[in-house]
Amino acid sequence: MVSYDELFIRKEQNDKLFLDVFSTLEQQKLRAEAREFAEKEYLPIADKIEKEGKFPHDLIRKSGQRGFWGTPFPREYGGRGLTTWDACIVQEEFSRIGAVLCTPMAASWFGTFPILKAGTPEQKKKYLTPLARGEKIxxxxxxxxxxxxxxxxxxxxxxxxxxxxxxxxxxxxxxxxxxxxxxxxxxxxxxxxxxxxxxxxxxxxxxxxxxxxxxxxxxxxxxxxxxxxxxxxxxxxxxxxxxxxxxEGFKILMNELDFERTIAAAGSVGQMRGAFEACVQRAERRVQFGRPIKDFEWVHFTLADMAAKIEAGSLLTYKAARLIDQGTQANMESAIAKIFTSDAAMEVTTDAVQIWGGDGYRNAYPLERYMRDAKIVQIGGGTNQILRMVAGREVYRRIGLKAPKPA
Ligand SMILES: Cc1cc2nc3c(=O)[nH]c(=O)nc-3n(C[C@H](O)[C@H](O)[C@H](O)COP(=O)(O)OP(=O)(O)OC[C@H]3O[C@@H](n4cnc5c(N)ncnc54)[C@H](O)[C@@H]3O)c2cc1C
Missing domain, CATH: 2.40.110.10 (Butyryl-CoA Dehydrogenase, subunit A, domain 2)
Structure with missing residues (x-):
């Protein structure tokens, strides 16, 4: 039987497949740091957390102490002084293992982002600083x-x-x-x-x-x-x-949602990577009809489709992140990134269960968990139906067509 942490392919293999042509050296280091933390601190207890269903206070505290929660916030308020793009990298790496590390952090970012954007210096000092340091949620x-x-x-x-x-x-x-x-x-x-x-x-x-x-x-x-x-x-x-x-609440909310949807999209990319990687090992080791199942066309093509969805999802996500970091409105791009990646994550995680066959359906492995966790991203932060309205309105605006009146 494949052990729980053997399910994930090693960093070098991963990087050989998903070539990173956009990140700086610092961003590649951040990715390696986030991956190492998630593999060392979260992966060994992921199964236990899943079974017990208890909020992992220790893990959350450690991730705060390591500075991950401060990723997109300024240094003067206790953050790492990095960008939305960088926050997506951390989110993707945490989500690759499961939902319980990336979700509290992301939800905390969503509550913190408006304070960064609209807070007075006093509010930032009082609230943003402990949040960016991961001392508060x-x-x-x-x-x-x-x-x-x-x-x-x-x-x-x-x-x-x-x-x-x-x-x-x-x-x-x-x-x-x-x-x-x-x-x-x-x-x-x-x-x-x-x-x-x-x-x-x-x-x-x-x-x-x-x-x-x-x-x-x-x-x-x-x-x-x-x-x-x-x-x-x-x-x-x-x-x-x-x-x-x-x-000003509605304006503050709309601004936050672009950030939220982009981070959520990065989470879906991470889920897809985790599910995909677990399938690579399995497809190589599982033998039926005298051959590893990787040699059957459906498995081969499904792995290729998964890789395509991961690639496309990453590009959409990091484009939206880049626009946010430039201060450009990204309501269409963040909506499209979340729609595409969360729909794709549902498909990829469902296919991953199928590649694992009956074992995919067992809760001894994380495949069925990935599938269950993938679903929420199609709903939270604005359902994918609502986001089609958001993206559609902006498409019409940009090409000079009058959008239909909302219901
Ligand atoms: C696990 C989880 C975590 C969440 N976290 C948070 C959080 O931290 N903070 C927070 O504030 N909220 C949170 N949410 C709420 C989430 O944002 C809402 O569930 C979501 O916006 C949809 O609202 P609703 O569930 O009331 O569905 P409804 O609005 O009742 O929609 C039901 C269905 O109707 C469809 N629909 C509605 N209107 C239209 C329309 N005009 N055109 C086409 N279809 C339409 C929707 O797409 C959906 O399929 C969370 C939800 C979940 C499940």
Whole structure:
């Protein structure tokens, strides 16, 4: 039987196949560093975490101490001073092993990114610094029981009053629920105007009176990731916890989503690589009809299709990352990157189970886990249906066609 950590092909083999022609030497070193950390610290306990389903506090703390959480944040606030491109490299390498290291980090980045972009120097010092150092975890809270894709119609309200706001409402599906020390919350501050001008963003701390974790969710995958429902009841928020100006929430959210979708796409690329690599070993070692199964045409062509999807997904992801790093709007590119890579990851991980045959379906190996974990990326951060609308609108805008009115 192939041991769990033998499933992954070695770095040299990997690099021979997926030639890296775009990264700098520093980026190649970062990739090697992230891969080494994930293989040494995460891989040996990935199976245990999957079975026990407990949030891996130690692993998360170690990854923070090693500086990975600070990858896309400035040095002056405790980060590594690197880029979205670099963050994608780390995300891809962590995701190659599984979801439990990359997901809390990515969700924390999503809650931190708006503070970097819209925070005052005081807010950055107070919140961004411990987040970039990996000493605290953040969460981004958009989705509600009655409002998923249609974020503009959110029901959570922050009523302006003396010295600040009173927050009431419920958010669900929040990744890092219960482990986050900073919650980036979007709420309506003015019902009289449309939500594009009436939504604001806030920094909420779980110690605040009126904050409650109502429920933790269980999923088909993501065992070990914490996600659930948060309730705000007459939570008094001081004015200094408003992020950006009142009414700027929708703009802040749209800006964050380009980053979020690009990082999510990098996660899907990592999943595809992990599943692909596990198949390479298996195809060589598994013998049927007197030959290794790699010699059968379907297996050969499927490995080629997998490699094509990984290559194409990487190119789309790193293009979106490059645009974000240049400060160029990347709503179409990030949407396309997430649509393509998450759909491709679903196909690649399903084919990987098939190449492994009955063993692919066993939970003794990570193949079925990859398949279950791949699914969420088609849903989170805007479903792939909504992202087709986002990309389609931008395609029409760029070529001068009038987009259809949203439903
Ligand atoms: C594991 C997990 C982690 C998550 N993490 C977070 C998080 O950290 N923070 C956060 O705020 N949210 C999070 N989410 C929520 C996620 O972003 C939403 O689930 C997603 O946006 C879809 O919303 P919904 O589930 O309410 O589906 P709905 O909006 O109810 O959609 C249901 C279906 O209808 C389709 N649909 C809806 N409108 C249209 C339309 N106009 N045209 C075509 N099809 C349409 C959708 O594509 C979907 O297939 C997470 C979700 C999951 C499952």
């Amino acid at each position: 953040a969460a981004i809270t958009i989705t509600e029981p009655n409002v998923g894709s249609d974020t503009a119609r959110m029901e959570t309200v922050a009523t302006p009053g003396e010295g600040g706001y009173v927050l009431n409402g419920k958010k669900r599906f929040i990744t890092n629920t219960g482990v986050a020390g900073v919650y980036l919350v979007f709420a309506i501050t003015d019902r009289k105007v449309d939500p594009y001008r009436g939504m604001s963003a806030f920094i909420v701390e779980p110690e605040m009176k009126g904050f409650e974790v109502e429920e933790l969710y269980k999923f088909m995958g993501w065992n070990g990731v914490q996600n659930g429902v948060i309730k705000f009841t007459n939570l008094r928020l001081p004015r200094e916890n408003l992020l950006g100006r009142e009414g």
